Amino acid sequence: MEKELKVSAIKDGTVIDHIPAQNLFKVISLLGLENISNQITFGTNLESHKLGRKSIIKVADKFFADDEINKIALVAPEAKLNIIRNYEVVEKRAVEVPNEIIGYVRCFNPKCVTNHQPITTRFYLVNKHPLSLRCHYCEKETTEEHLVIL
Numbered sequence: 001m002e003k004e005l006k007v008s009a010i011k012d013g014t015v016i017d018h019i020p021a022q023n024l025f026k027v028i029s030l031l032g033l034e035n036i037s038n039q040i041t042f043g044t045n046l047e048s049h050k051l052g053r054k055s056i057i058k059v060a061d062k063f064f065a066d067d068e069i070n071k072i073a074l075v076a077p078e079a080k081l082n083i084i085r086n087y088e089v090v091e092k093r094a095v096e097v098p099n100e101i102i103g104y105v106r107c108f109n110p111k112c113v114t115n116h117q118p119i120t121t122r123f124y125l126v127n128k129h130p131l132s133l134r135c136h137y138c139e140k141e142t143t144e145e146h147l148v149i150l
């Protein structure tokens with residue numbers, strides 16, 4: 001039994017748990033958390049049985065839409081969303097890699113037009129495990145080990 005929470009409980013909002021520790025700042029950036037004025041607390045390098053080291057983010061008074069939150073599935077596939085209302089966990093949700101990934105992944109192909117002109121990148125999900133995304137423009141596949149988040 002844990003004696004205390006490592007990061008304080010919140011009254012209302014969203015707790016994003018089970019983020020791989022090394023991807024905390026990618027998740028913050030994908031969700032645009034730098035740009036909102038809600039209270040945000042986070043912890044990193046916390047012990048986790050599943051992940052070894054995990055991060056957790058708590059965003060007060062924020063409830064994410066599915067397409068917003070599913071962006072993080074590429075860097076935190078095991079993430080669990082806990083929706084908090086009046087201090088109680090009222091819902092738990094998993095994240096899912098979307099079928100179309102628009103605007104936040106770099107194409108692995110150096111010759112791809114998206115690497116030379118200001119064009120929004122666009123990929124189709126080919127495979128989840130291991131991750132593989134096909135570029136809409138050059139049709140080359142970008143895989144897990146070459147994944148770069150813009």
Ligand code: CTP
Nearest residue numbers: 005008009010011015017058082084087088089
């Ligand atoms: N939490 C919070 N504020 C609350 C209630 C819960 O910040 N008012 C956080 C808890 O600290 C925990 C997460 O939300 O990190 C999920 O809470 P809970 O389901 O009670 O914890 P666990 O059973 O440990 O969750 P799981 O095993 O599903 O990860």
Ligand code: ZN
Nearest residue numbers: 107112135138
């Ligand atoms: Zn491409």
